[in-house]
Amino acid sequence: MNLVNWTRKNLFSNWHDTLLTFIILFLFYISIPPLLSWMFFDATFFGTSKKDCSGTGACWVFIQVWLKRFTYGMYPNDQIWRIDLAFIIFFFVIGAYFFVNTKIKKILFIFLTIIFPFLAIFLFHGGLFGLEEVETRVWGGLFLTLFISVFSIIFCFPIGVLLAMGRRSKLPVIRYFSIGFIELWRGVPLITVLFMAAVMFPVFLPSGTNLDKLVRVIIAITLFESAYIAEVIRGGLQAIPKGQYDAANSLGMGYWKSHILIILPQALKIVIPGVANTFIALFKDTPLILVVGLMELLGMVNMAKTNPAWLGLATEGYVFAAIVYFIFCFAMSRYSLRLEKQLKTSN
Amino acid sequence: MKILSKTLNKINIFLENNPKITIYFPQFLIILVLTIIISYFSLNASTNMAARGIETGFAFLKNKASFDIQFSLIEFDSNDSYARAYLVGLLNTLLVSGIGIFFATVIGFFVGIIRLSTNILASKVAEAYIEIFRNIPLLLQIFFWYFAVLRLLPSSENSLILFDFVFANIKGIYVPRFVWTNFNFLTYGLVVSILAIYIFRFYSKKKQDLTGVQVPTFTTSLIIFVVINLLFIIIGNVGLSLTYPVLETNRGIHNYSGGVSVIPELIALAFSLSLYTSTFIAECVRAGILGIDKGQKEAAASIGLSKSQILKLIVIPQALRIIIPPVTNQYLNLTKKFIFSSRNCLPRYCFSFCWYCVDANWQSNRNCLDYDAYILNFKYINFTVYELV
Amino acid sequence: MQSIIELKNVNKWFGEFQVLKDINLQVSQKEKIVICGPSGSGKSTLIRCINRLEEHQKGDIIVDGITLDANTKNIEKIRSEVGMVFQQFNLFPHLTILDNCTLAPIWVKKKTKKEAEEIATKYLEKVQIIDQAKKFPGQLSGGQQQRAAIARALCMEPNIMLFDEPTSALDPEMIKEVLDVMVDLANGGMTMCVVTHEMGFAKEVADRVIFMDEGKIVEEKPTQQFFNNPENERTKLFLSQILN
Numbered sequence: 001m002n003l004v005n006w007t008r009k010n011l012f013s014n015w016h017d018t019l020l021t022f023i024i025l026f027l028f029y030i031s032i033p034p035l036l037s038w039m040f041f042d043a044t045f046f047g048t049s050k051k052d053c054s055g056t057g058a059c060w061v062f063i064q065v066w067l068k069r070f071t072y073g074m075y076p077n078d079q080i081w082r083i084d085l086a087f088i089i090f091f092f093v094i095g096a097y098f099f100v101n102t103k104i105k106k107i108l109f110i111f112l113t114i115i116f117p118f119l120a121i122f123l124f125h126g127g128l129f130g131l132e133e134v135e136t137r138v139w140g141g142l143f144l145t146l147f148i149s150v151f152s153i154i155f156c157f158p159i160g161v162l163l164a165m166g167r168r169s170k171l172p173v174i175r176y177f178s179i180g181f182i183e184l185w186r187g188v189p190l191i192t193v194l195f196m197a198a199v200m201f202p203v204f205l206p207s208g209t210n211l212d213k214l215v216r217v218i219i220a221i222t223l224f225e226s227a228y229i230a231e232v233i234r235g236g237l238q239a240i241p242k243g244q245y246d247a248a249n250s251l252g253m254g255y256w257k258s259h260i261l262i263i264l265p266q267a268l269k270i271v272i273p274g275v276a277n278t279f280i281a282l283f284k285d286t287p288l289i290l291v292v293g294l295m296e297l298l299g300m301v302n303m304a305k306t307n308p309a310w311l312g313l314a315t316e317g318y319v320f321a322a323i324v325y326f327i328f329c330f331a332m333s334r335y336s337l338r339l340e341k342q343l344k345t346s347n
Numbered sequence: 348m349k350i351l352s353k354t355l356n357k358i359n360i361f362l363e364n365n366p367k368i369t370i371y372f373p374q375f376l377i378i379l380v381l382t383i384i385i386s387y388f389s390l391n392a393s394t395n396m397a398a399r400g401i402e403t404g405f406a407f408l409k410n411k412a413s414f415d416i417q418f419s420l421i422e423f424d425s426n427d428s429y430a431r432a433y434l435v436g437l438l439n440t441l442l443v444s445g446i447g448i449f450f451a452t453v454i455g456f457f458v459g460i461i462r463l464s465t466n467i468l469a470s471k472v473a474e475a476y477i478e479i480f481r482n483i484p485l486l487l488q489i490f491f492w493y494f495a496v497l498r499l500l501p502s503s504e505n506s507l508i509l510f511d512f513v514f515a516n517i518k519g520i521y522v523p524r525f526v527w528t529n530f531n532f533l534t535y536g537l538v539v540s541i542l543a544i545y546i547f548r549f550y551s552k553k554k555q556d557l558t559g560v561q562v563p564t565f566t567t568s569l570i571i572f573v574v575i576n577l578l579f580i581i582i583g584n585v586g587l588s589l590t591y592p593v594l595e596t597n598r599g600i601h602n603y604s605g606g607v608s609v610i611p612e613l614i615a616l617a618f619s620l621s622l623y624t625s626t627f628i629a630e631c632v633r634a635g636i637l638g639i640d641k642g643q644k645e646a647a648a649s650i651g652l653s654k655s656q657i658l659k660l661i662v663i664p665q666a667l668r669i670i671i672p673p674v675t676n677q678y679l680n681l682t683k684k685f686i687f688s689s690r691n692c693l694p695r696y697c698f699s700f701c702w703y704c705v706d707a708n709w710q711s712n713r714n715c716l717d718y719d720a721y722i723l724n725f726k727y728i729n730f731t732v733y734e735l736v
Numbered sequence: 737m738q739s740i741i742e743l744k745n746v747n748k749w750f751g752e753f754q755v756l757k758d759i760n761l762q763v764s765q766k767e768k769i770v771i772c773g774p775s776g777s778g779k780s781t782l783i784r785c786i787n788r789l790e791e792h793q794k795g796d797i798i799v800d801g802i803t804l805d806a807n808t809k810n811i812e813k814i815r816s817e818v819g820m821v822f823q824q825f826n827l828f829p830h831l832t833i834l835d836n837c838t839l840a841p842i843w844v845k846k847k848t849k850k851e852a853e854e855i856a857t858k859y860l861e862k863v864q865i866i867d868q869a870k871k872f873p874g875q876l877s878g879g880q881q882q883r884a885a886i887a888r889a890l891c892m893e894p895n896i897m898l899f900d901e902p903t904s905a906l907d908p909e910m911i912k913e914v915l916d917v918m919v920d921l922a923n924g925g926m927t928m929c930v931v932t933h934e935m936g937f938a939k940e941v942a943d944r945v946i947f948m949d950e951g952k953i954v955e956e957k958p959t960q961q962f963f964n965n966p967e968n969e970r971t972k973l974f975l976s977q978i979l980n
Contacts, residue, residue, distance in 0.1 A: 017466045024468050173374035177381070189683045204388040246789055247826035247885075251840035251892060252815040254808070261839060265830050284484040298487055305494070315495040322483045322491070329482035360809075369808070 039319075050310055062313045063320045066304045070320075073140020073295055079132060082123045083143050090116065090150075113154055120147075136214040140295035142324065145286045148296070152221045153279050159222070160229030165259065167234055178230075185227035190285050193220045198292035217289055225282050232274035236267035269343055276336030280329050297321055443617055444682040450621035451681060452674070455628025462633050473629070481626040485684055488623060493615035500611075502601070506594075514592055514603055519610040521592035521603040532583025533576070540575035544568045616685065624681045628674055635670035636662070740765045740896060740927055741786060746795035748781060755781050756792065757951040765895075768928045770938040770959075773948035774974065779931045782948070783898050786929070787818045800895060816844060819889030823901040825881045827873035833860070833884045834869040837891045845892065852891075859887040863917050879910025883917055890921075897921065899930040935979060939963060947971045 012018045042057025046064065053059035063070070072080050093116070097108055124147070127133035139147070166178035185193070197220035198213055205211065240263055248258035268275075290299030301317040304310060361368075462473040480488070498517065501507065506516035514521040527533070551562040579585070592603040639662055647657045741763040748756040755778045763769055771779045784790040785797060788804055788811045797804040799814045828836050837856035841847045847855070860866040863883040873881055882902060889897060899918070903911040915937050922928055922941040932938070938945055938959060945962040947955040947970070955962070955971045966972050 017464075017469075020461075020464070020466050020469050024472055171370060171374050173377055177377060204391050206391050241824070241826075243822055243824045243826035244828065247820075247822060247828070249789060250787055250815060250818075250820040250822075251888070252812050252844040253840065254812065257843055261843065262828055266828075269830070280482075284482075287484045287486040290486075298484070298490070302490070314498070315491075318487060318491040318495050321487055325484055325487065326479065326482045330478060333482070367806075 050313070058316050058319070059313055060316060062304070062310055062316050066300075066310075069141060069304065070297060070300050071142045073144055073300060074138035075134060075140070075143070076132075076138070079126075079134055082126070082131070082134075086120045086123045087143075087146075089119070117151065117154060136212050139214065141300050142297045144289075144294065145283070145296040148218060148221065148286055148289065149279070149283045151218055152225055152282060155218075156222045156226040156229055157275075159226035160233055161264070163226060163230035164233035164237055167230065168237060182227045182230050185224050186231070190221070190224055191288055191291060193224050194288055194292050196220070213292070214294065217292065217294060221282070221285075225278065228278050228281075229275065232271050232278060233267065235274065236269075236271035237263065239270055240266055272343065273336055273340050276332065276339070280332050280336075283329060283332070284325070297324065440682065440685060443613060443620075444678075444685050446617045447620040447624065447681050447685065448678050450617070451624035451628055451677070454621060454625035455674075456632055458625060459629035459632030459636075462629060463636055477626045477629050480622050485619060485623045488619040489615055492618050493611060497611040497615055506603075514594075516603075517611070518602070519608045520614060521608050523589035523591045526588050526590055528586040528588075529583050530585065532579050533585045535583075536576040536579025539579070540572045543571050543575060547571060620681055620685060623684075624677050627677045627680075631670050631673045631677070632666075634673075635666040635668075638669045639665050738765065739763060740800050741929070742796070742798040743782075743785075744796045744798075746782075746785065746792050746797060748778075748785065748790065748792045748794075755951050756785070759795070759953060761946070761953065761956075763896075763927065763929060766925050766927055767943050768922050768926075768930070768941055769944045769946060770942040771929065771931045771946045771948060772933065772935075772938070772974070772978075773954075776950075777948040778951045779948050780900050783820075783900050783929060783931050786896075786898060787815050787820055789820075812844075816892055817894050818896045818898060819892055819894035820898045820900065821882070821886050821889055821902050823904050825873070825878075825885045825905070827881055827885055827888070829873050832870050832872055833865070833876070833887075836873070836884065837888045840888075840892055855891050855893070856887070859890040860884070862890070862920075863887045877910060878906045879913045882906065882910075882914045886914075886917055886921075896927045896929070899928065899932065901931050901933070903932065903934055933978060935963075947974060949974075 012021060038057050040057075043060055044053045044057065045060045047053065047061035048065065050059065050061070052061050068077070068080070072083055075083065090112075093108055093112055097105060100108065122128065122131070124139065125134060125136070163178050163182055166174045167182065169175050169178070194217060197216045201216055201220075202209075202211070244262055244266065245258065248262045253261065286296055287298040289296055290302065295303060298321055301321045305314045305317050458473050458476055461469050462477070464470050464473075500515055500517045502517055506514040506521075508514055513523075547567065548564055551564055551567075555561055592608075595602055595604050643661055643665065644657060647661045652660065739762040741761070743759050743761040746756055746759040747754065759782060761782075771782065773779050781790055785792050785804075786799060792804075800817055802810050802814055804810065804814060827833075828839070831839065834853065834856055837860065838849070838852035841852040841855055842849060857866065857869070860869055863886055865880055865883050865887065868876055868880060868884070873884070876884065886902075902918070903914050906914065911934070915934060918928070918930070918937065919941055928941075930937070930942070942959045945957060945959050946953055947962075947966075947968070949970050955966060955968045957966075962971075963975070966975055
């Protein structure tokens with residue numbers, strides 16, 4: 001009986017509601033069954049080549065065969081364990097974060113932000129201690145996407161905090177420099193920045209020096225995102241009531257002490273949703289790097305679909321990539337919503 | 348160690364006794380560092396560019412472009428100057444951004460309002476739409492529409508035919524071209540009707556202030572608009588005919604001519620931009636409407652306003668005030684995103700001037716400065732639009 | 737007795753608007769003064785100038801022999817000798833009450849954690865809030881928060897305590913508990929400058945009462961004389977309004 005009442009209240013409460021419900025149900029009827037049959041019922045999941053794809057459904061064999069490349073790029077097969085190791089450590093630390101007490105949390109945090117980057121670079125690039133060197137040229141796929149996103153966010157955050165504080169500074173030089181820096185990077189599209197980093201930046205270095213393209217791209221993305229993060233954090237700084245600054249000052253704390261101990265902890269808590277949004281946007285912008293020749297996930301899919309043995313399977317490739325991006329971004333946005341709710345209630 | 352702490356102490360005391368130094372020194376330091384960095388880079392740049400024979404300066408704008416632009420709103424061929432190519436790129440940008448903004452707004456508002464519906468099915472469907480098109484990168488959406496959908500259209504001979512005069516094939520969508528005769532009369536009619544509506548609304552508001560009588564402004568404005576324009580159409584003998592696209596075969600290559608062709612690149616871009624941006628606009632709309640205090644509606648109801656009056660006089664004005672700033676931000680984002688995507692999706696065509704120039708000149712190593720010009724242009728437009736809004 | 741706070745011809749402007757006009761004031765050690773007046777009269781600004789939360793443009797302010805100017809060292813020295821209690825409490829919401837109190841002693845006075853906690857416990861007991869030490873400000877009532885704020889200021893062991901309308905943001909039932917703490921503090925010999933509308937408190941504790949209006953000190957008298965024999969018309973008007 002409850003179900004009937006619920007449907008009546010929520011789906012059929014008045015005439016235009018009812019109409020809406022019927023229209024939607026009709027749209028479902030004409031779109032979902034064909035979609036499902038293409039994706040699942042008529043699809044081929046297993047096989048080794050395009051010939052195995054019979055029927056009218058999706059040819060998921062394409063994905064299955066190329067999965068390693070989509071995930072790791074052109075990284076040599078026998079060295080893939082290094083990437084796996086780094087990610088296992090990463091997720092293990094993140095997972096452990098939720099189960100340990102505050103003291104260990106601090107240690108884990110420091111490990112993750114300071115030690116782990118160098119460890120990861122060593123694992124991925126090699127060249128020392130007997131680990132075979134793998135050029136950044138062959139890094140690609142989902143691995144590259146995650147690598148760039150995580151590194152950019154780790155480095156753009158402190159820069160963003162300094163810029164936000166700089167923009168509110170009383171010293172005119174610092175303030176104008178911060179404003180100029182932030183507005184410069186915010187006014188230009190990311191693609192321009194990437195292109196300049198990849199193509200034009202070498203012009204500004206002494207001839208003969210060669211800075212790795214991936215490094216240039218990461219620097220470019222980091223500086224770009226730091227401007228956006230700075231604005232988000234500035235919003236948080238402005239939201240702190242003046243009384244907090246007053247109280248800190250009246251206790252004798254100077255500019256840096258009051259900011260580090262009092263203002264920033266509160267401000268950063270407020271801006272978590274904004275920071276999460278920026279991170280998600282950064283993640284969604286990573287496909288742009290394929291324009292400058294770095295083959296992250298979308299780039300690998302593009303490459304795969306033009307392979308002569310696998311022509312005509314663009315749809316399957318893009319749907320797969322879409323699902324992967326969707327899972328990551330959706331999970332991140334739900335998590336940030338949960339964080340927001342948690343922090344609202346704890347205060 | 349002790350010497351270190353002693354010197355630090357001395358420095359500390361020195362700084363405390365001369366507070367002005369703590370104000371001026373960091374600033375001086377930053378200026379010094381910036382000057383060093385900028386000079387270092389400029390020096391390198393000029394040495395390198397001289398070595399490669401790259402000219403700087405804006406003189407190149409007068410040179411011949413020597414490339415073709417496939418889609419242009421004005422006449423352009425490879426003999427026209429770079430400056431003209433710039434203009435073409437700018438117009439194209441305005442066109443596609445305009446279309447994108449229009450559809451994104453319409454779809455966004457629609458989806459946003461449905462998201463707030465009491466019908467759970469509808470609101471969940473809207474939520475799914477928003478989540479799907481928001482969490483998939485824009486570039487992926489563009490590729491999807493272009494490669495996975497539009498490329499599947501048949502070749503010219505076997506075009507899909509809709510409504511007997513719209514032809515869709517792999518080269519684009521062809522629609523009939525409108526050919527107006529005596530179009531200027533219609534423009535006069537539009538101007539006159541708009542003026543008449545303004546005058547009418549002005550006087551009807553005056554009347555309401557003086558006598559309290561309310562005149563149905565919307566319906567009357569509509570009637571004025573339609574009647575006046577019809578009059579002008581009839582008097583001026585304004586005519587409209589359609590030129591239909593016709594399939595022609597030229598040395599074995601089939602092509603439609605005579606109509607207006609909308610190339611698939613434009614369709615893919617406009618489509619994806621609209622859908623992607625519409626999700627953000629939908630969220631802005633939802634935030635705006637939810638942001639109206641419940642007490643506002645209660646107060647309005649308690650003084651006797653009807654539901655539609657509450658909507659028109661209380662909810663919508665306040666909601667719009669909350670909605671409009673972030674929505675205009677989305678418009679800017681859309682324009683920015685358009686400029687990048689015109690390279691990636693368009694193997695043969697160029698919408699936005701910059702890419703062609705850089706492409707064409709990359710090999711010949713000329714004209715890096717066009718890039719800087721582009722960036723400056725862009726920043727300026729961005730800034731002015733932002734200020735206007 | 738020597739003055740511990742001295743204001744000589746102090747003038748302050750906010751842009752074009754002059755908020756303090758030729759203020760001359762001396763406060764002796766262990767003296768308790770109450771500053772009252774209509775809103776906008778500049779009383780809060782006056783108090784905030786004493787610990788340099790606001791800067792005065794003309795005149796001299798000398799606190800415990802140290803002249804207040806742009807010299808940061810002097811400012812910080814003065815701030816560690818002058819404690820302030822705010823109308824909005826301004827407790828740090830992300831720290832427990834105990835941490836609120838130990839923060840400044842640890843980071844400004846460079847005390848060890850143990851020493852700081854001993855001091856904090858002493859003062860939290862004095863304001864009778866020791867059982868809330870591990871809670872966060874958001875979990876306390878207004879009166880409890882203000883008492884915690886007083887304890888936090890006391891933990892720096894100041895010579896002078898400034899109060900900027902400490903009870904104005906409190907519910908009537910909680911005003912008494914805070915005033916009791918302030919009376920206790922006064923009886924212990926602290927030098928206090930209190931901006932308040934609580935005339936009962938003034939009568940009980942203050943040595944002198946100062947009435948300000950439109951940026952000027954209009955009347956300044958020992959407490960008894962102030963309430964029984966106000967000279968100025970403005971004062972009389974204000975008293976008649978507020979004592980009703």
